[in-house]
Amino acid sequence: MDLQLTGRVVLVTGGSDGLGAALVRTLAAEGARVAFCGRDEARLHAVATQAGDGPGEVLPQVADVRDPAALARFVDAATDRFGTIHALVNNAGASSTGPFEEHTDEVWQADLDLKLYAAVRASRLVLPQLRRAGGGVIVNSLAIGARAPGAGSTPTSVTRAAGLALTKALSKEFGPDGVRVNAVLVGLVRSGQWERAAAREKIGVEELYERMGQSSGIPLGRVGRAEEFADLVAFLLSDRAAYLTGTAINFDGGLSPVA
Ligand SMILES: NC(=O)c1ccc[n+]([C@@H]2O[C@H](COP(=O)([O-])OP(=O)(O)OC[C@H]3O[C@@H](n4cnc5c(N)ncnc54)[C@H](OP(=O)(O)O)[C@@H]3O)[C@@H](O)[C@H]2O)c1
Incomplete structure (x- = not known):
């Protein structure tokens, strides 16, 4: 299938x-033509x-998504280099979980800043361009x-529920302009965050994935691969998904108890 x-x-x-x-x-x-950001220049250039x-x-670009000015510079740099933006993937994030009573206001605010406000601001920055492009x-x-x-x-699940509401609200508001807004609900997928977790536990990352695949109750019996996530998002970004908006797809090997 050519995603065009x-x-x-x-x-x-x-x-x-x-x-x-x-x-x-x-x-x-x-x-x-892909502009992408993160905070670590060396890792950005390795991916480039x-x-x-x-x-x-x-176009790799150093930007901390919690900083509104840095986000604006990221969008400007992408526009200067590539022209009108067609799509945005709000992906930056990190897990923040644990006993509710231990989470201070600062912990909650940090999670909202990283995962909700960054997506709100980035969406607000690119929407005029998406509408100008006719969708x-x-x-x-x-x-x-x-x-x-x-x-x-918490706080991750609460922040993510807000992201789900944001997805739906924007899909309703900007659908008439031809802008589609969808979400991918990730379960357990191989990534840098698990490599770091394995290093902290002083075990091999394959051992950790094996353990997660067996103990988490994933019906497909294994954690997901980042490339499988990328295939799904590439499809959602393409015109092959032209009639999909306001939806959230579980990408979890069947792990979630709800469809
Ligand atoms: N993998 C999973 O099992 C899983 C499960 C549920 C949800 N998710 C979500 O999926 C997304 C990707 O996760 P991942 O597993 O791929 O994590 P990852 O391997 O830790 O990668 C996270 C990416 O986000 C960037 N990032 C983090 N904080 C940032 C900031 N303040 N400003 C700019 N960039 C920042 C990181 O770069 P720098 O650190 O260099 O800035 C890195 O590029 C996240 O939103 C995560 O919460 C993942």
């Missing part, structure tokens, strides 16, 4: 590792090198906890 993404200008936040990095590589292989073999173009796409990387919050899942 050649020449499309796509912004990916959190593109220097894990799911976002896989998405940058996939989109570049599909011929898209990996993606450089594809027919597309990539466009936003995809929000969320988590299955948005629809099925478990014990000890």
